[in-house]
Structure formats: C-alpha cells, structure tokens
Amino acid sequence: MMTWYHSWRAAIRIARRDAWRSKGRSFLVLAMIALPILGVSAADLTLRSAELSTEQSLQRSLGAADARLSDPGMGGVPIMQSPDGMSYNPVGDFEDKPWPQGRTDVAKALPTGAKTLADTTGSAKLRTAHGLLHTEIRELKASDPMAKGLMDIVSGRLPQKADEVAATTHFLESSGLKVGSGLTARGFDREYRIVGSYELPDELDTDQVNALPGSMLAPLDKALQAAGFSGTSPSTTILATVPGGFTWNIVKDINTKGVTVNSRAVSLDPPADSEVPLFQEEGWGNYEESAAAKAAALAAVGTVVGLAMLEICLLAGPAFAVGARRSRRQLGLVGANGGDRRHIRAIVLGGGLVIGVAAAVVGTVLGLVLTYLLQPVLEGYMGKRFGHFDVRPLELFGIALLAVLTGLLAAIVPAITSSRQTVLASLTGRRGVRRSSRVLPVIGLIAVTLGAAIALYGSTMTDQVAVVAGGSALAELGVVALTPALVGLFGRIGRVLPLSPRLALRDAVRNRGRTAPAVAAVLAAVAGTVAVATYAASRDAQGEAEYQAQLPHGAVSMMIHEGGGRDVPAVRDTVQKLLPVDVRADVERVVVGKSSCSPYDSGDGCGRMDIVVPKANECPLWAWDPAHPDQDPGEKFTKAERRKLAEDWRCKEGSGGGVYTEGGLLIGDAKLLKVLGIDDPAAEKALAAGQVVSFDKRNVNAKGKIDMRLITDTDAADRAAEKGEEIPGEVKSFTAHQMPATAKSYGLPMLLAPSAAKSAGLTTAPLGAYYTTDTMPSTEQRQRLDGELDKTGTEVELHIEEGYTSESSIILLALTVFAGLITIGAAGIATGLAQADAEADLKTLAAVGAPPRVRRTLSGFQCGVVAAMGVVLGSAAGVLPAIGLRLTEKREQIGWYQKALDEGWGGAGSMPYVPIVVPWATLAALLVAVPLGAALLAALVTRSRGALARREAT
Known part of the structure; x- marks a missing residue:
C-alpha cells in the first residue's frame, strides 16, 4: 500500500531529476533564494562573533584588574551609579543649586590594601612623515600584569625607558612611521624612539602612543603651554585590585566619595534593579531596553523579512511555473497512471522543496566560508576584533528554514494551477479556458482605498510615521492584488500597436497567471525605489533651501x-x-x-x-x-x-x-x-x-x-x-x-x-x-x-565654499540600478514562461512564413511589456508613502515653529519650507530606460530560429 511517505519520496525524486535536467532555470531560482540567505547568515555570524561576552568585554576594559575607578567631575559630592558605571547622578536635589563640578582625588576613595595602576590619557599633535597628526597619548605601564589584555602587541616590545614609546598600528599607518623611527611632538624638542606596535582590540582605528607614566604628558604639557599652544588635557583613571574584588557594597561606598567604579565582580553578578539607587530615581528609564523598543525592533525585522520573502516568492513563482509548463506532459502521465491532484501538487511543491533545501545549504555554507575568509576585513570595517568565531547552529538552521519556506511558498501557486489541469489538457498541451478571480480585485480595491485613507490620516492628523508607513504598505499590497485586473486594462491599448507588441501584450493579458506575479515583483521593487527617491529628492530640495553659505561660491x-x-x-x-x-x-x-x-x-x-x-x-x-x-x-x-x-x-x-x-x-x-x-x-x-x-x-x-x-x-x-x-x-x-x-x-x-x-x-x-x-x-x-x-x-x-552638495545623488543612482536589475530579472522570468507557453504559436508563425526575427522581436516585446507595466504601476504606488511622510514632517516642523514663536525664540526664523519634489530623472530612467533595456536584452539572448516540430501522425 502506497503511503504518504512513499508518494512524497517519489515526488521529490521526480522534482530533483527535473531540476537537474533544467539546470539554467534551477540555478536562477537557487541563486535568487540563496543570495538573501547568504547575506543573513553572514550578518548573523558577524554580529554574534563581534558580540563580546561579559568576560571578554571586561578583559578589554579592565585587563586583569578588579575595577577601574574614574572621576566623574562632580567635585567629590556623593553620587549614585548604574552597575556598569556608565550612568550616574549626584545624590540630592540640585534644582535650585549650581550643578556640582570640579575634580575629585580618586586615590582617596580606594579601599585599604588595594593595589593600583594609573592609566593617564591626553592628546597632542605629533610630528609624522607627512606633517602633524592629532594623537592620543597614553601613559600606562602596559607590562604590569594588571594591564594584561588592554593592548595586544603586534611587533616589537612595550616601552621600558622614559624615552621609549609604543604606537598603535593605525598610528603607524597614518603617520608613515615604523618601529624604530624617532617621534617628536609640536613645540617639544625631546625625541622618543618607537620600540613596538600594538592594537586596541576594541578601537582598531585609534591613533595612540603608549609611554611610561610621567615620561611624556607632563613635560609635553608644560612645553606646549610655555609656547602658547593648548595643553594635552590629561585625565587619569585607576586600575585596582583588592582581595575578594569590588562588590556592590564596596562600589556604593566609593560612590559616597564622588567616584564611579566599573567593577568586574558587579558586571559578572549584577545586583537587582531594586538594589540600585539610581534606578529608583523618578523618570529613570531607557527606551532602548524597554519591552516597547524590543517589540518595535522585532516588528521592523519581521516586516523586512516578510517583504523580502514576498519579493523572492513573486520572482521565483513564475520560474516554478516555467518548470510546471515544460513538465506538463510528464505531470499528465502521472495523472494517466493513477495519480491524483495531490500527487501533481506534491511534485511541483517538491521542486520548491528541493531548490529551497539546496539554496539553504549553499547560502549557509557560503555565508560561513565568506565570513571566515573576510573576518579581518569585517573587523577593520567595524573597528574592533571579534571575540571569537561564534557559530550558532540553531540560528543558522532557522535562517536555512527561511530558504526552504520561501521555496515552498514560491511553488504553491504553480502547484495549484498545475493540479487543476485535466489529464487530457496536459497530454495534448491544450490550455483550456482560464478565468481570472473576481474576488481578488475587490479585495485589492478595498486595501488600496483603506491604505490610502490611513496614510492620509497619518500625514494630516497625527505625528506617527508608523501610521503613514502602515497605510502605504497596505495600499501597495492592494495594488499587488489588483495587478491581474490592471494587466487586463493594459490589454486595451493593444489594438493600436504593431503586430509584435500587440501579440506580446495580448499574450501577457491572456496568461495573467504568469504575468501578474512578475509585474507585482517589478511593482514592489519600483514602488520602494520611487518612494525613497521622492523622499530623498524632497529632503534634498529642503536642504538646499535651508543651506547657509559661509562665503560666496568659490571663495x-x-x-x-x-x-x-x-x-x-x-x-x-x-x-x-x-x-x-x-x-x-x-x-x-x-x-x-x-x-x-x-x-x-x-x-x-x-x-x-x-x-x-x-x-x-x-x-x-x-x-x-x-x-x-x-x-x-x-x-x-x-x-x-x-x-x-x-x-x-x-x-x-x-x-x-x-x-x-x-x-x-x-x-x-x-x-x-x-x-x-x-x-x-x-x-x-x-x-x-x-x-x-x-x-x-x-x-x-x-x-x-x-x-x-x-x-x-x-x-x-x-x-x-x-x-x-x-x-x-x-x-x-x-x-x-x-x-x-x-x-x-x-x-x-x-x-x-x-x-x-x-x-x-x-x-x-x-x-x-x-x-x-x-x-x-x-x-x-x-x-x-x-x-x-x-x-x-x-x-x-x-x-x-562649494555651495550646497547633495548627498542623495549616489543613493538615487543605486536605487535606480537596483530597481532596474529586479525589473529585468522579473521580466526575464516572465519572458521565459511566455516562450514556453507560446512555443506552439511560434512554430505556427514560422510555418506560415514569418521571418526569423519575429522570435527575437516578440521575445523582446514580451519582456518589455512586463517591465513597462510593473514600472508604471510601481511609480504610481511609490509616490504615496513619500508624500505622506513629507506631509507628516511638514506638520511636525510647523508645530515646532509655532512652539518656538510661543516661547518667543527669535531663532524661529520664517515658516518652514517642506517641499515635495518628484525625481523626474529617476522616473524617466525607470519608465523609459529600464523597459527598453529589458526588451533589448531579451531580444539579444533569444534564438532567431526554432526547430519545426514534425507533424504528428493521425
């Protein structure tokens, strides 16, 4: 007895063989799904590897010490701090008193028996091979065991004498100096010898030199001030160790002396919020750590992932339909040998499963390999070293499941369509009568109306950008649902067109099942591009109007x-x-x-x-x-x-x-x-x-x-x-x-x-x-x-004075190129499906004497028609969110202006100028150049001659 397991196994085997036979189409869909998986998996590996554990973070900030004590500059008044010492406030109410200021003697706040190591930093301009470079000077006995982990030696050694220094690798690269070179400072005749290079694991792009305590900052500061230059502005923190570490009670005791503490013991075992006096203050809170912020971030990530999956499905769906069309005789044989609709659907869905799994494996493996190979580049871009190469199998498995899910979702519509064909129609190649859904356009129209109303309400009655964005997204989804009906409306202009474009347009209208997804994919990409381009061009015009030149142009x-x-x-x-x-x-x-x-x-x-x-x-x-x-x-x-x-x-x-x-x-x-x-x-x-x-x-x-x-x-x-x-x-x-x-x-x-x-x-x-x-x-x-x-x-x-410089031109160019690539890809997929469907018509045209160029011309127009329809609809849909966002910003700025007038602020100036500018150059490139380019590319890659089929025996 055939079980569901055996039937699915057979379906997957058939799908695997079909994917292997159609390598070009399979590779296209696989790449389409694998590329996002590669990017997401590489991003996950990079973020997880760059995310330091508490121990690693403490090693880079404290070395081997138990704590770092700092002067917050509040004159020694008692303070209360957060467990990490990053946030603090003075104890008491200073509403009617001057805010506490001044220096505090950190050494007096240390517990009895503490071992200390001073860490002093300042800055000055050091002479380099090119001139002068503003550099951080750090006086720290880095060879002390307490400083282990603060610096990683790259070459040479640490300074051991008063006239020796070590320098970061970034300083050596920027200055043109090297280990063994002499180093001097502006206004200071004393020369130091660079004896080694090091890097700061958390600050790879820092220009810093390290000297022994008292050997550089104090004499340099004195010489600079004597010469009339600004001093080095030194500041000192103290690394300390005590038996048992700095507990939270010790930290609070030190806070009473006006000193903040970053304690290893407290960071590894932080106290409850109820035990932190700072957190009990009225109004204390951090939105970034709140549940609302996490929910908003999760919603944003979910929206981006959902839209990306929708885009991939819209692009990959027609490609699966191409496979189903080419395999319809095979699918018909399955039905003729006792297979039912479930088996047909299983075979087509098996194709999505096979390619989805392959894309998941390829994307994940490539993400691992590329992240590992590019680790030095990524570390240099982020400016800090990875803690370790952190591979989290469950997260990568979840990302891989997205590829499998995307492949299955993309194959759903072709699977349902193929299963509805009769065995006779599949074996004979007849298409039957296709009727478009009447419910989908109604739903789309309702969504467009409701979304536009929400966006209009958000832009005119509220200050919530999320309302405008949500309404615009709903309206765009409504336009996607309306796409089959809108494609039908485009067919009415075919009567005035020449033969080839008329055939291409009518073929697109008759086969909306493959045309609509491709047009929707182009629509989504172009709508986003137009929305961002319109918003950027509008902000650009506002920035140019608000720009205040410091001098006449060219002065x-x-x-x-x-x-x-x-x-x-x-x-x-x-x-x-x-x-x-x-x-x-x-x-x-x-x-x-x-x-x-x-x-x-x-x-x-x-x-x-x-x-x-x-x-x-x-x-x-x-x-x-x-x-x-x-x-x-x-x-x-x-x-x-x-x-x-x-x-x-x-x-x-x-x-x-x-x-x-x-x-x-x-x-x-x-x-x-x-x-x-x-x-x-x-x-x-x-x-x-x-x-x-x-x-x-x-x-x-x-x-x-x-x-x-x-x-x-x-x-x-x-x-x-x-x-x-x-x-x-x-x-x-x-x-x-x-x-x-x-x-x-x-x-x-x-x-x-x-x-x-x-x-x-x-x-x-x-x-x-x-x-x-x-x-x-x-x-x-x-x-x-x-x-x-x-x-x-x-x-x-x-x-x-160069005048106003636009920063959005490169953004608009990148968006135009991106939308163009998506458009050409979607149109190419639709054209491939059209050629598979229209093979019999093309053979008929050749049989009746049509010249060979008809194949190229028809293919080019088929691709151009899909691209043109998607670009036109996407341009119209993309303007709405940009207008809504600009109207929201106008209300906000007018509100600020009115508030400034109410408060009597003379800097309120004139009424805010918030224009809405349509980027006609970008629209022209999308409306003209992209469809034309897609059509020419399709015509060039299409063979002029096709083999005539033999006449079947009767």
Missing part, C-alpha cells in the same frame, strides 16, 4: 587662532601660491592681554573685548534680571507677547557662518567687502574714514556709534555682570556705518579698518585671510595645500 577663508598669529603670514602666502587666487583680503583680530591669547582663552593674562549693546536694543526675551537669576526672562510675558517679540528685529538671530572673534569684530580693509561680494561705495568710504561697518543694528546706539569695552580682568567682569553692576573696562567708541538689512554679510557682524584700530590704541594680531578664486580649486590643488599646511605645525581652519 576661501583661512583662520589661525592659536600662537598669537605668528604663523599667519606664511600660511597666507602658502594658500595664495597653491590656489587660483584672484583677490586676497587679510584680516586681524583684537587682542586684550597677552598677544598669544586666542579668542577662546580666559585668565592667565588673557582678557576679552565685549560690544556694549544699548539697553534699548536688547531683546526683552533675553534680558536677564540679576535679582532673579533663576527666572527665564520670557516667563514674564504672555504667549501673545512672546509671539510678537519673536518677530521684533531686536530678537532676530543672525544668519550664522563667519568666524568667531572678539565681540564679532574683524579688522580688515575694503578688499574683504569685495571678497564677500558687497559692492557698496558708501561702505568703502566709511572704512577709509575710520568708521565701523556694521551689519547688525543692535550694536549701534542712539548716537550712531558702537562702543567696545576692553576687559582685562574677566573674572571681575563676570562677577559684576552676575550682580548687575557696571562692568569694569576701558570703552572705545567708533562711528558706525549701518549696512542695509538686505546686505549679505555671511555671518560678519562688524568690520573696522586696520588704521582706525591702530589710531584708537587697539592691539591686534594676525588672524587669517579671505580669498576669491578664478576657478573652483581642484581636488589635486586641495591635497597639495593640505600637505603643505600639515608641515606648518599649526591648527589652520580652512574653508572652501
């Missing part, structure tokens, strides 16, 4: 704030020599105190210059009341008053750009006006007369002058300001020439001629220069300039 600015401007003249000449400069405008800045002070320095003999803004010109929303320092100035106004004041010229913020200087004042001549594109003879005349050219009328008092206060004691000035007293300092007054509001200043508030500054007794220092260029500097010119600037050993701020 260049060069600024040096450090060193008192001693390197500015040489750098000015270097820029002018290496770039196609037309006009150069040198600029200076006002200096109060030591000439080496930068605009960012305070104290140690460094003062500042403030612009005295008249009381009448101060924005009431920003007017701070010293008697009520904790009160927001805007709180004393009503919402209507704040809206009105937000439109007041006194509360409007500047346009940004420019360069930071003392009080916003630049010292320069009329050439700067030319570089900025300002053609104003009156402004040039005012500069020559010693006046200040002002672009911000808030600085001009009732007498038409601008007052500048020179402050030598910044601490005293700050104390006076807090008390609302007169700020000490000498005041200089200059007549102001106010520029019209339409003048574009590129962020420059004021300009004063050098001669006027000298006459007023202001001390100035070189700051930089502005340039106009004849042509936009090329990439080669910029590289040469960067190389020369590196050799100067100076921090140079160089900006070349």
Whole structure:
C-alpha cells in the first residue's frame, strides 16, 4: 500500500531529476533564494562573533584588574551609579543649586590594601612623515600584569625607558612611521624612539602612543603651554585590585566619595534593579531596553523579512511555473497512471522543496566560508576584533528554514494551477479556458482605498510615521492584488500597436497567471525605489533651501587662532601660491592681554573685548534680571507677547557662518567687502574714514556709534555682570556705518579698518585671510595645500565654499540600478514562461512564413511589456508613502515653529519650507530606460530560429 511517505519520496525524486535536467532555470531560482540567505547568515555570524561576552568585554576594559575607578567631575559630592558605571547622578536635589563640578582625588576613595595602576590619557599633535597628526597619548605601564589584555602587541616590545614609546598600528599607518623611527611632538624638542606596535582590540582605528607614566604628558604639557599652544588635557583613571574584588557594597561606598567604579565582580553578578539607587530615581528609564523598543525592533525585522520573502516568492513563482509548463506532459502521465491532484501538487511543491533545501545549504555554507575568509576585513570595517568565531547552529538552521519556506511558498501557486489541469489538457498541451478571480480585485480595491485613507490620516492628523508607513504598505499590497485586473486594462491599448507588441501584450493579458506575479515583483521593487527617491529628492530640495553659505561660491577663508598669529603670514602666502587666487583680503583680530591669547582663552593674562549693546536694543526675551537669576526672562510675558517679540528685529538671530572673534569684530580693509561680494561705495568710504561697518543694528546706539569695552580682568567682569553692576573696562567708541538689512554679510557682524584700530590704541594680531578664486580649486590643488599646511605645525581652519552638495545623488543612482536589475530579472522570468507557453504559436508563425526575427522581436516585446507595466504601476504606488511622510514632517516642523514663536525664540526664523519634489530623472530612467533595456536584452539572448516540430501522425 502506497503511503504518504512513499508518494512524497517519489515526488521529490521526480522534482530533483527535473531540476537537474533544467539546470539554467534551477540555478536562477537557487541563486535568487540563496543570495538573501547568504547575506543573513553572514550578518548573523558577524554580529554574534563581534558580540563580546561579559568576560571578554571586561578583559578589554579592565585587563586583569578588579575595577577601574574614574572621576566623574562632580567635585567629590556623593553620587549614585548604574552597575556598569556608565550612568550616574549626584545624590540630592540640585534644582535650585549650581550643578556640582570640579575634580575629585580618586586615590582617596580606594579601599585599604588595594593595589593600583594609573592609566593617564591626553592628546597632542605629533610630528609624522607627512606633517602633524592629532594623537592620543597614553601613559600606562602596559607590562604590569594588571594591564594584561588592554593592548595586544603586534611587533616589537612595550616601552621600558622614559624615552621609549609604543604606537598603535593605525598610528603607524597614518603617520608613515615604523618601529624604530624617532617621534617628536609640536613645540617639544625631546625625541622618543618607537620600540613596538600594538592594537586596541576594541578601537582598531585609534591613533595612540603608549609611554611610561610621567615620561611624556607632563613635560609635553608644560612645553606646549610655555609656547602658547593648548595643553594635552590629561585625565587619569585607576586600575585596582583588592582581595575578594569590588562588590556592590564596596562600589556604593566609593560612590559616597564622588567616584564611579566599573567593577568586574558587579558586571559578572549584577545586583537587582531594586538594589540600585539610581534606578529608583523618578523618570529613570531607557527606551532602548524597554519591552516597547524590543517589540518595535522585532516588528521592523519581521516586516523586512516578510517583504523580502514576498519579493523572492513573486520572482521565483513564475520560474516554478516555467518548470510546471515544460513538465506538463510528464505531470499528465502521472495523472494517466493513477495519480491524483495531490500527487501533481506534491511534485511541483517538491521542486520548491528541493531548490529551497539546496539554496539553504549553499547560502549557509557560503555565508560561513565568506565570513571566515573576510573576518579581518569585517573587523577593520567595524573597528574592533571579534571575540571569537561564534557559530550558532540553531540560528543558522532557522535562517536555512527561511530558504526552504520561501521555496515552498514560491511553488504553491504553480502547484495549484498545475493540479487543476485535466489529464487530457496536459497530454495534448491544450490550455483550456482560464478565468481570472473576481474576488481578488475587490479585495485589492478595498486595501488600496483603506491604505490610502490611513496614510492620509497619518500625514494630516497625527505625528506617527508608523501610521503613514502602515497605510502605504497596505495600499501597495492592494495594488499587488489588483495587478491581474490592471494587466487586463493594459490589454486595451493593444489594438493600436504593431503586430509584435500587440501579440506580446495580448499574450501577457491572456496568461495573467504568469504575468501578474512578475509585474507585482517589478511593482514592489519600483514602488520602494520611487518612494525613497521622492523622499530623498524632497529632503534634498529642503536642504538646499535651508543651506547657509559661509562665503560666496568659490571663495576661501583661512583662520589661525592659536600662537598669537605668528604663523599667519606664511600660511597666507602658502594658500595664495597653491590656489587660483584672484583677490586676497587679510584680516586681524583684537587682542586684550597677552598677544598669544586666542579668542577662546580666559585668565592667565588673557582678557576679552565685549560690544556694549544699548539697553534699548536688547531683546526683552533675553534680558536677564540679576535679582532673579533663576527666572527665564520670557516667563514674564504672555504667549501673545512672546509671539510678537519673536518677530521684533531686536530678537532676530543672525544668519550664522563667519568666524568667531572678539565681540564679532574683524579688522580688515575694503578688499574683504569685495571678497564677500558687497559692492557698496558708501561702505568703502566709511572704512577709509575710520568708521565701523556694521551689519547688525543692535550694536549701534542712539548716537550712531558702537562702543567696545576692553576687559582685562574677566573674572571681575563676570562677577559684576552676575550682580548687575557696571562692568569694569576701558570703552572705545567708533562711528558706525549701518549696512542695509538686505546686505549679505555671511555671518560678519562688524568690520573696522586696520588704521582706525591702530589710531584708537587697539592691539591686534594676525588672524587669517579671505580669498576669491578664478576657478573652483581642484581636488589635486586641495591635497597639495593640505600637505603643505600639515608641515606648518599649526591648527589652520580652512574653508572652501562649494555651495550646497547633495548627498542623495549616489543613493538615487543605486536605487535606480537596483530597481532596474529586479525589473529585468522579473521580466526575464516572465519572458521565459511566455516562450514556453507560446512555443506552439511560434512554430505556427514560422510555418506560415514569418521571418526569423519575429522570435527575437516578440521575445523582446514580451519582456518589455512586463517591465513597462510593473514600472508604471510601481511609480504610481511609490509616490504615496513619500508624500505622506513629507506631509507628516511638514506638520511636525510647523508645530515646532509655532512652539518656538510661543516661547518667543527669535531663532524661529520664517515658516518652514517642506517641499515635495518628484525625481523626474529617476522616473524617466525607470519608465523609459529600464523597459527598453529589458526588451533589448531579451531580444539579444533569444534564438532567431526554432526547430519545426514534425507533424504528428493521425
């Protein structure tokens, strides 16, 4: 007696032999299913291998120590921390008190009997083979057993003397140095010898050098500050070990002394949340760790996997139908020998099972092999070493099951269709009468209407992007369900077409069972492409409208704030020599105190210059009341008053750009006006007369002058300001020439001629220069300039105004190529099925005298028709989600704008501009180039001549 096991075994054997006979079709479907499995399995292996265990993570952060103690910078007040020490808060309420700040002596918080190892890091610019490289300097006795695991030695050895250092492999690659090279720092004559290279397992792309404690950072920091450069900004943590480790109780005791602890014992055995005081604070929570976040992530992954499986099924389904068509005589013989519909379905489903299993094996094995071979590349891309090559059989088995399930799902529709054919029709090749479903179009129409309504509601009534996305997805699925009916509508235009395209279109309409899945696959790919392209093009247009240029197009600015401007003249000449400069405008800045002070320095003999803004010109929303320092100035106004004041010229913020200087004042001549594109003879005349050219009328008092206060004691000035007293300092007054509001200043508030500054007794220092260029500097010119600037050993701020640069062009190109490949693949599969179905018609055409090129022409048009229908429907379906998302963003931005007006924020600016732009170039490529390319490709690969069948004996 034949059991179900034997019948399925026979069906799978038949399917296996059929797949082996049709190697081309089988390989196509296998590759289609195996490629996603390869990618998912490789991603799973990569993520699992890169995911460190707690022990591995602790080894990379603590070495062999029991804990790392750090100063959170809260002045030693008691704190409460999370078990890993990453999050912390001071104990107590600081709502009406200043937030605790300051340094804490970490060593005093250590338990008795603890063994310690200091780990100090700073940074400085080190001299390399190319110039200067900002590098992290780490002073750690890495040979200490407690530091084992923090660094992996690659070559050479660790430093043993005060004049020896080791460097990361990334630093050696970036600097052009090697083990044995000498190493010096900017502003420091002492030379160190590189004796070894190492890597940080969690930070492979870090530029770092390691020295013995006290041998590099302290003397370097002293030398840099003496030379007028910024220091190394060192910070120290302490690695420690104690008998029994740092338990949670010990950690909490250390927290009372204002120190955070990353403990090995606590990480391996963390306390319950109820035992962590920080977690009991009101409002404490982490959305990323919440059940809602995990559910959202799971839903997102499920949606992506589901859509990917749907796409594969839509593409692979017609390919299985091709096999069923070609094997219909074989299937008919099964029925003639006693097989029923179940056996026919089993054979076709067996084909899906066989190819699915083969795809699962091939994809999983290739994923394993490629991940193993590309492990160094993957580690370099992620910037950290794998913990170990982690293979999880259950996860890989689950991924492989997706391939089997996808193969079975893709074969379901062909299996049902084949089982419904009569034995006579299968043996004689007759097709019978096919009727399309009347229920499916109704369901599709309902889904489209409901989905569009949900997307419209989400974009106009809510701020939930998920609602828009869900409605758009439902509408797209509705269009997929409507595809057979829409294909029928396309057939009505066939009467006006020539012979070959008319035959191709009518053949597609008559055989909707194979045409509709291919069109739906193209539709899905194109819809996603059009949606992303429309959204990207719209964001691109918005970004271009919101872009604020720092300079006129093609202009260049060069600024040096450090060193008192001693390197500015040489750098000015270097820029002018290496770039196609037309006009150069040198600029200076006002200096109060030591000439080496930068605009960012305070104290140690460094003062500042403030612009005295008249009381009448101060924005009431920003007017701070010293008697009520904790009160927001805007709180004393009503919402209507704040809206009105937000439109007041006194509360409007500047346009940004420019360069930071003392009080916003630049010292320069009329050439700067030319570089900025300002053609104003009156402004040039005012500069020559010693006046200040002002672009911000808030600085001009009732007498038409601008007052500048020179402050030598910044601490005293700050104390006076807090008390609302007169700020000490000498005041200089200059007549102001106010520029019209339409003048574009590129962020420059004021300009004063050098001669006027000298006459007023202001001390100035070189700051930089502005340039106009004849042509936009090329990439080669910029590289040469960067190389020369590196050799100067100076921090140079160089900006070349290129205007708005779109970042979405490469994305749109990639999407177009992707959609094109999917379209050509789906259309090619449908064409293969069409040729299998139409073989008798082609033989008839040849028998009645049709020329050989008819086969190529008909094949090309069959492929082009499927591609064109899918592209047209996909383009229409893809615009909806993009419009919905843009409308949602418009509502959000208008809401923020209205809220800013209610709060009286002058930076609210104008009404948000949120355009919806259709990427016509992408649509043209999809609508014209892709179907045309698919048609030409199908015509080229189709044989012109087919063998005539012998006339059957009667």
